[in-house]
Amino acid sequence: MLDKGFAYEVEEGGNKSVYFSVEKFSKYGKLSKKDINELLAGARVDIDERKNSPLDFALWKASKEGEPWWNSPWGKGRPGWHIECSAMALRLLGESIDIHGGGADLIFPHHENEIAQSEAFTNKPFARYWVHNGFITIDKEKMSKSLGNFFTIREVLERYDAEVLRLFMLSSHYRSPIEFSEDQLKEAEASLERYYSTVARMDEFIALNATKELASQKDFDLIKWFNSFVDRFKERFEEAMDDDFNTALALGNTFELIREINRFLDSKPEGQRAATALMKAKEAIGLVKEVFNIFTKTPYQWNVELLKIKKISLTPEDIESKISERNLARKNKDWTLADRIRKELLERGILLEDKREGTTWKVKV
């Protein structure tokens, strides 16, 4: 860039710094839609007499006393922040990359400067697509290290399953800011609960019907309609994702599918044809699993995981034995005892559900 005239050297305490000359790069500001003249007029840009222009940025920075340094043709120093990214991209990904991501707060100056130095050097487009995400905010302020209003993913994962956190973030568009809140996490957890309850119902149905005779005529139209809904779901999910990663819409579609599955089950179809239709629906949901990395567990694994996260000191075996005890009471129509056992479990966070096929448990979210 020195050879090409885009950069210049400046003597700084025995060593040299190299600055990029912004005015030499005519497209400067194209990403952040900023105008050089307006930037120059801005009072907040400090004047540094060593730079030709206050907007110029360091490609190589001479090290001051006590700062880390490497040897270079300009003496002791270190790379400028922006050049690191351009250098890595050029070395590992090539002159033009397909997608460059980052937080929206990096658009200016960081990404703008990456473009300037990379394109000045290669004379080729640096990135074909820029994908800038919104911030996670706390009390409407961006969460950041420098503001100190942050907590780590590890801390959140002590209280919530990773899928909860993923679902929470996927529930709004990546460019939108997302307000971090306990309520939102609980909502995401409840949504996953809804999913896993539905899968449990499906699995039960499939186990009971996979080898049964073909569906009766009454179920035939229903199954046909259900199959076509599942097919449409796959198309709609992909369309949403193809449209600038519209994850919130894709999730909306997913929960419509879940409602349709429940409706299908509520209509009490019978036979292997219905079981096959549900297996196809599970397969369709596999798309969500692959793309979003949620829905990766079995309902049982999900509940066992919740026992751990919610710090419930009961094993599945403990719960099963309570259920047996209660079922005996129910058989004897001892509703008082049955209700007491159910209540005791609920107080410890375990919810029982009585169904025709038996009683199941899950962790209350």
Added chain:
RNA sequence: GGCGGCGUACCCAAGUGGCUAAGGGAGAGGUCUGCAAAACCUCGAUUCAGCGGUUCGAAUCCGCUCGCCGCCUCCA
């Protein structure tokens, strides 16, 4: 102050010129159930921050106003 973006129901959120404004949570009523839970059904924005304009037609386009956020400085 400049630039960029946002404002949709009680909460979250999709929708950016034309089918009844997706979906989830919360709430109310109902079906099922020993009672529950879950699931399902019904109800819920005559309206998209406000005002004005363009259009046969606007949450969507334009203008102004209000509110919020980010960047415009070091560091990353």
